[in-house]
Amino acid sequence: DSGVTQTPKHLITATGQRVTLRCSPRSGDLSVYWYQQSLDQGLQFLIQYYNGEERAKGNILERFSAQQFPDLHSELNLSSLELGDSALYFCASKLDLSGNTIYFGEGSWLTVV
Amino acid sequence: AQSVTQLDSQVPVFEEAPVELRCNYSSSVSVYLFWYVQYPNQGLQLLLKYLSGSTLVKSINGFEAEFNKSQTSFHLRKPSVHISDTAEYFCAVSDQGYQKVTFGTGTKLQVIP
Numbered sequence: 001d002s003g004v005t006q007t008p009k010h011l012i013t014a015t016g017q018r019v020t021l022r023c024s025p026r027s028g029d030l031s032v033y034w035y036q037q038s039l040d041q042g043l044q045f046l047i048q049y050y051n052g053e054e055r056a057k058g059n060i061l062e063r064f065s066a067q068q069f070p071d072l073h074s075e076l077n078l079s080s081l082e083l084g085d086s087a088l089y090f091c092a093s094k095l096d097l098s099g100n101t102i103y104f105g106e107g108s109w110l111t112v113v
Numbered sequence: 114a115q116s117v118t119q120l121d122s123q124v125p126v127f128e129e130a131p132v133e134l135r136c137n138y139s140s141s142v143s144v145y146l147f148w149y150v151q152y153p154n155q156g157l158q159l160l161l162k163y164l165s166g167s168t169l170v171k172s173i174n175g176f177e178a179e180f181n182k183s184q185t186s187f188h189l190r191k192p193s194v195h196i197s198d199t200a201e202y203f204c205a206v207s208d209q210g211y212q213k214v215t216f217g218t219g220t221k222l223q224v225i226p
Contacts, residue, residue, distance in 0.1 A: 002158070035216070043203060043216040090157065104149070104157035 003027065004105035006091050012111045018079040021108045025072055025093030031055070032074040033094070033102065034066055038087040049074055050096075081112045115140040117206050119217035126194055127225050134189040134220045136178075136204030146187040147205040148178055151219075157203065163187065174198075199224045 003026035013019055025032050034046040036059075045058035049068035060066075063081075068074045078085060088107040118137045126132045138144065148160040161172040168180040178189045187204060204217040 043219065045215065092157070102147075102159070 002103040002105060004091055004093050004103050006089075006105035006108050008108060009106065010109045010111075012113060013081060015081055015083060015112055017081050017112075018077065019081065019110065021076040021078070021089050021091075021110070023074045023076070023091030023093075023105060025074070025091070026103055029093035029095050029103070030072065031094040031096060032068055032072070033092040034060075034074070034076050035090040035092065035104075036087050037090060037107070038084075043090075046076070078110070083112050086110060086112045115144065115206050115208050115215050117204050117215050117217035119204055119220050121220050122218065123221045123223065125223045125225055128196055129193045131192050132190065132194050132198075132222065134202050134204075134222065136187045136189065136217060138185050138187065138204070138206045140185075140206060140208060142208060145207040146178075146180055147207070148172075148176070148187070148189050149203040149205060149216075151201045151203065153200070160189075160202070194222070194224050196224050196226060198222060 005024040007022045030051045032049045037043045046060040047066050048056040052068050063079050066076045090107045092102045092104045094102045116139050146163040149157040150160045151157050161170045163170050163180045171177040176191045201219045201221045203219045
């Protein structure tokens, strides 16, 4: 158990809908990352937050947004869903911005039908 | 900018045989290097990392990786694999100044009995 909790574990939704994925980082970790893992593109970095503020942005679509709340949990919002958004979405956390270990959650499986 | 290349998407190997999973990176500055493992239906786990010091780093389950700055490589090796090593392995690089972790596309290691 990495200490990073993601909910829901599995989600099936229709095209055009909107979903929210939730992540609770390890206790004390200030930095949260979101990744998308799909069969064709592998693991892709989406976005990073540090202590409530956006720190780095990767290949995140405009239809996607995220935020980190004062209690440090984070949410990834996916809207106008398309079939190609079906993937495993990982959240990861790290203590701070130094070279500490990054810990991954078990992921949220999103299937868009 | 930084990038990671894992040339082999799948590596089949017989049980008790040696294995090498290749990882090359590019970066204009000093980096931290990581290998993560993802077992079926689980999240990513840190296998080993190079931050500084000795260029040969080892994990508790017999894997090792050597940082080669001149060849910009961080190949993962194990002298004798077990069935339980069947998993997907991700190489990752982190820019020491920017703190964005970039992952390779992963290598699926299939250990054949």
